[in-house]
Amino acid sequence: MARPHDTIRRSGGWIDVSDLAIGVALLALAAVIFYDAQRLAPGSIYGVGPSVAPLMIAGGLVLLGLATVLAAWRPRADAAAEAGGIDRAAVVVIVAALAAMIALMTLGGGFVLACTVLFAGTAWAFGRRAPAADVAIGLALALVVYAVFTRALTLALPEGPLEKYVQQALDPLVRALRALPWPW
């Protein structure tokens, strides 16, 4: 039998690397919570201070982390042998698209541009190979969402160079809609 994905052969069994990593991550999380709880000032005389719940949760995480590390060791390569591997490239592309979106929103690229990039990147990750069409669809969708959220729902979204023109284009439309005889 072929070696299952993401496992290491050890004498007498297999080690599931993902489960091992999760177990270690849980122990690390417990350590962070424990460290953070140490510097909290104690609460009132009778009550329970703010550090008690963190310590209880950190304790639970330690037990679960150890249990997970133990569970990573398998006598047989059963559960790890699931159907096939994963499409790593697709995951990387979506994460990159998310990072680009965050950068654009943060550095003043604006909502519309950031969402267009995210849309086109995600579509690429799902196997589409028509970037021009996807950019156009993403742009159209982002514009509609932007118009509805800022005007109909009056929620603020990050603005960039494009958004000013969008607002100017929307003004006459909004005025026309307001002039209609609404029942309420």
Added chain:
Amino acid sequence: MWDSLAALAQGFAVAVQPLNLVFAMVGVLLGTIVGVLPGIGPALTVALLLPITYKFDPAGSIIMFAGIYYGGMYGGSTTAILLNAPGESASLATALEGNKMAKAGRGGPALATAAIGSFVAGLIATLGIALLAPWLVEIAVNFGPEDYFALMVLAFVTVSATFGDSPRKGLVSLFVGLALGLVGLDKLSGQARLAFGVPELLDGIEVTTLAVGLFAVGEALYVASRRRHEPETLEAVRGSLWMTRQDWRRSWKPWLRGTAFGFPIGALPAGGAEIPTFLSYSTEKRLCKHKDEFGKGAIEGVAGPEAANNASAAGTLVPLLTLGLPTSATAAMLLAGFQQYNLNPGPLLFAEKPMLVWGLIASLFIANAMLLVLNLPLVGLWVRLLAIKRPWLYAGILIFAVTGTVAAKPSPVELAMLALFGLMGFVMRRQGYPIAPVVVGLILGPMAETHFRRAMQLNLGDATVFLQSPVSATLLALALIALVAPIALDGLRRFKSAED
């Protein structure tokens, strides 16, 4: 009983106001549209649509939520039947038989029995809420903080450890949620915990950001990573849309039995809609005269589980409204919806804002009726939504996820958390960790801590208070049994299989 009917009548007076009817209608429509989209379950439907209601008044937007909640449930069954892609495990049974029916050209009757069954279940279960809620509220008024704490511990256990393939994985999810719940200012002492000097973290982690990250971004990553393994086929609705006389005869009893399974299990915080749907499925299989049809498209296998699913979803509203206790991811999102208006469901809300609570319950009846009217004739329209190309669908879902997050809290930290929770959701999906306990842990953890500390303070730091109150002692004992039983059974099973 007469009191609650009178209160319900007043609630209807609120719900039939024209503007509130519009809110219910919009909610039902949005809920169905988003719920139909594959990969989007009811919890994510509510999470994605929460930001839309930020600027509305509480009564209107909570009525809209009632519509979204029920609409998301209806939409999910359409996806399960026509795409064989259950959005959540509670639709698994529906997908099993319903998709076979659709393949055999009986998609119409399958959708109809699901819709009418959901309506019947919703009607009975909503009536159950109206009758049960005032009674539970009267009991809950006498609950002390220790009783609430014990109740929440029981909810933690039933949500995470009792069911699912491994109690360990459920508990890991729960504790990650509890750890995330620690982030922010401690309510009682005002000290910052796990904020690491980041100002955005002082308010704590938004439930919507966590839920949208885990469910939407995580799902997109998961589906993208396995795209090549699971080709989907969309079944067209061929033949008659209507149920024959025989379909009706075979459906009505499963509807009622499904409701009888779903509502009590949903109302009892006994963990999710999976149990009642599978109980209903196996019962119908046993009672059915056409046993050979099961697995090949038996209408009973759609009618029963669909009714059970809806009844249990309505049942979870009982602990949510009367005790403020969310027992599913969807209920946690509804609680977040209440909290954005500083409304805390529980006995006090019934006393202080009866019109709001009863208006909501009455709106559930109205939303349910609207859905029946909407779903049967318009099913062709919803089917078209299922045909959206996967790349565009998931790209669009990500845009809505980002929009909701950035509209709620315009900050790069919030967006980074969304992406991070997305990766976490991806790893959890891939390794088989349930997601609902994380969401419930985040929202319920801080509440449990507050009650725990209040109970300790009132009793001068004496921890035996949790055993002295009969209510709390009973609930904690139940929690212990629910925690230990599956682990013990698992150990026994493993012991036996090791002997073989």
